[in-house]
Amino acid sequence: xxxxxxxxxxxxxxxxxxxxxxxxxxxxxxxxxxxxxxxxxxxxxxxxxxxxxxxxxxxxxxxxxxxxxxxxxxxxxxxxxxxxxxxxxxxxxxxxxxxxxxxxxxxxxxxxxxxxxxxxxxxxxxxxxxxxxxxxxxxxxxxxxxxxxxxxxxxxxxxxxxxxxxxxxxxxxxxxxxxxxxxxxxxxxxxxxxxxxxxxxxxxxxxxxxxxxxxxxxxxxxxxxxxxxxxxxxxxxxxxxxxxxxxxxxxxxxxxxxxxxxxxxxxxxxxxxxxxxxxxxxxxxxxxxxxxxxxxxxxxxxxxxxxxxxxxxxxxxxxxxxxxxxxxxxxxxxxxxxxxxxxxxxxxx
Amino acid sequence: xxxxxxxxxxxxxxxxxxxxxxxxxxxxxxxxxxxxxxxxxxxxxxxxxxxxxxxxxxxxxxxxxxxxxxxxxxxxxxxxxxxxxxxxxxxxxxxxxxxxxxxxxxxxxxxxxxxxxxxxxxxxxxxxxxxxxxxxxxxxxxxxxxxxxxxxxxxxxxxxxxxxxxxxxxxxxxxxxxxxxxxxxxxxxxxxxxxxxxxxxxxxxxxxxxxxxxxxxxxxxxxxxxxxxxxxxxxxxxxxxxxxxxxxxxxxxxxxxxxxxxxxxxxxxxxxxxxxxxxxxxxxxxxxxxxxxxxxxxxxxxxxxxxxxxxxxxxxxxxxxxxxxxxxxxxxxxxxxxxxxxxxxxxxx
Numbered sequence: 272x273x274x275x276x277x278x279x280x281x282x283x284x285x286x287x288x289x290x291x292x293x294x295x296x297x298x299x300x301x302x303x304x305x306x307x308x309x310x311x312x313x314x315x316x317x318x319x320x321x322x323x324x325x326x327x328x329x330x331x332x333x334x335x336x337x338x339x340x341x342x343x344x345x346x347x348x349x350x351x352x353x354x355x356x357x358x359x360x361x362x363x364x365x366x367x368x369x370x371x372x373x374x375x376x377x378x379x380x381x382x383x384x385x386x387x388x389x390x391x392x393x394x395x396x397x398x399x400x401x402x403x404x405x406x407x408x409x410x411x412x413x414x415x416x417x418x419x420x421x422x423x424x425x426x427x428x429x430x431x432x433x434x435x436x437x438x439x440x441x442x443x444x445x446x447x448x449x450x451x452x453x454x455x456x457x458x459x460x461x462x463x464x465x466x467x468x469x470x471x472x473x474x475x476x477x478x479x480x481x482x483x484x485x486x487x488x489x490x491x492x493x494x495x496x497x498x499x500x501x502x503x504x505x506x507x508x509x510x511x512x513x514x515x516x517x518x519x520x521x522x523x524x525x526x527x528x529x530x531x532x533x534x535x536x537x538x539x540x541x542x543x544x545x546x547x548x549x550x551x552x553x554x555x556x557x558x559x560x561x562x563x564x565x566x567x568x569x570x571x572x573x574x575x576x577x578x579x580x581x582x583x584x585x586x587x588x589x590x591x592x593x594x595x596x597x598x599x600x601x602x603x604x605x606x607x608x609x610x611x612x613x614x615x616x617x618x619x620x
Numbered sequence: 621x622x623x624x625x626x627x628x629x630x631x632x633x634x635x636x637x638x639x640x641x642x643x644x645x646x647x648x649x650x651x652x653x654x655x656x657x658x659x660x661x662x663x664x665x666x667x668x669x670x671x672x673x674x675x676x677x678x679x680x681x682x683x684x685x686x687x688x689x690x691x692x693x694x695x696x697x698x699x700x701x702x703x704x705x706x707x708x709x710x711x712x713x714x715x716x717x718x719x720x721x722x723x724x725x726x727x728x729x730x731x732x733x734x735x736x737x738x739x740x741x742x743x744x745x746x747x748x749x750x751x752x753x754x755x756x757x758x759x760x761x762x763x764x765x766x767x768x769x770x771x772x773x774x775x776x777x778x779x780x781x782x783x784x785x786x787x788x789x790x791x792x793x794x795x796x797x798x799x800x801x802x803x804x805x806x807x808x809x810x811x812x813x814x815x816x817x818x819x820x821x822x823x824x825x826x827x828x829x830x831x832x833x834x835x836x837x838x839x840x841x842x843x844x845x846x847x848x849x850x851x852x853x854x855x856x857x858x859x860x861x862x863x864x865x866x867x868x869x870x871x872x873x874x875x876x877x878x879x880x881x882x883x884x885x886x887x888x889x890x891x892x893x894x895x896x897x898x899x900x901x902x903x904x905x906x907x908x909x910x911x912x913x914x915x916x917x918x919x920x921x922x923x924x925x926x927x928x929x930x931x932x933x934x935x936x937x938x939x940x941x942x943x944x945x946x947x948x949x950x951x952x953x954x955x956x957x958x959x960x961x962x963x964x965x966x967x968x969x
Contacts, residue, residue, distance in 0.1 A: 313711050315676070316674050374684070410684065
């Protein structure tokens, strides 16, 4: 699909490297007061008076993090930004700028990169962040996308992973496991397509989980909501690798243990029904499936009244002393040690 | 050389992703007051009271930007940092933090990545910058390195590309063309090695140019020197793609023209002799060879007395009105239009 067989498409050689950056970024507008100078110099210039800055970066590799046979480039651009903004929000900070570098082989026509940047731009507009820098270069094989996100927060509201306390409640936003099951649907359809290219998949009954995989939304709203509820989490992390792996990061960095309750884990009905269809255990998927980009945080018990009625939040357990370890309490009331398995690990099981 | 045939080497699978980051970065120390929180959370936290921040990022791809058959990984790590710090210094700013993300295939043993990070660490120590974040992931093919550098400057001393004025002098630091000729030597030795693997190359007579290619140094000293001389350049850029391409960036962004003088271009004797050996024109190499990471800047004529006797600086020309175009005045006193050809272009000529 992406091979440049269509002669009406524009090859990257025609444009050259400098022309390419200019072309791809010409419609990006600067919206943040903190952006003094954006794209077009050796470096961007930002000004953050009297605040703390947060910086995070991620590298996405074709064939490892995405498969262009079923991921539209516009969605990929959007998601590449989300992955990084999610890390900023997980610090309880506001995202304000991003840089994007890409490496592409000549098999991509200009129009493909325009699609990618249309997705990046949609993310910038929806989340009010400025694209302030980047780099385009050639690749010998696949597409590589590197995004760095910059955000800000006052020093006393930044929330790390290392400050959860025994007795704190463990809270998850939204629902989890959906992005992983969406990936299973897309992988299955790819396999079907290989056998019969004329087959038109009907993905309607999987719409939610496929969208969670292809077009995740970082939880900027949660940072704002927590502020308006006057809740400062004691620790926070985003769920990129599965609930189990993330809570273990908090436990390790905070020197605490935890008990999570299987019956409390928030699952969308589509996740449950699709797990049944695939013969998978939905709890396992929620614990070890990744890419949901929900937030996982801990709060002091005194904050419980502020969040208990809120449909965005589910209390899934509590923090314990480190000596008690990290466990899942099953519906059958058995206690199972939590194990860190990234979602990639699931594929080889 | 890099294949993991030696069974005493440690495979990356043994360590896992989280273990890998911890292992590679455990000896990195934080030295900057502005680094509030480094590696180990969703994002790094930095604090820059009352200053402007600069951010720049670069992506290095195996087979495009480096060839591991003759680039030692320690040098590669060092150079990957230099490339980015050079962009910060080109804004007349001080570099303070970097993030480094890498994608590697399993053909790299742990020891190879340790070498890479040893080079990164050497750069951090020599240039007093903190490694504050990053990401390691797998790659389906080669090595990918993404570096983001962050720096600071007061708002009124940042120097962009768009503020050169007609009548300004054009200044180059150090000498140029050496990194490109060093690359020619390394490429030639690689070809010789393929024919006769027992041949031990004697590179002593090329020591300077090979070092300029393998271990460039970003000109942090120039930023400090200009401050001590009380010279604020009117425009500045680093020379990563060759003098011609860089001066054209300044001309385009500043809406000016320029005259450069061939006889003034600073060349090391090793560049001249190696160009003769290869039958190449040394002026062409200086104009279009890249990766020297020297600085190119413009100054008001009134600043001339402050820099004229300094061995770090060479005045190579002057800025003109835009209508006059951008030219090289040759030794034979002919006027040739400057053309932007990146150093990659040279290889296909």
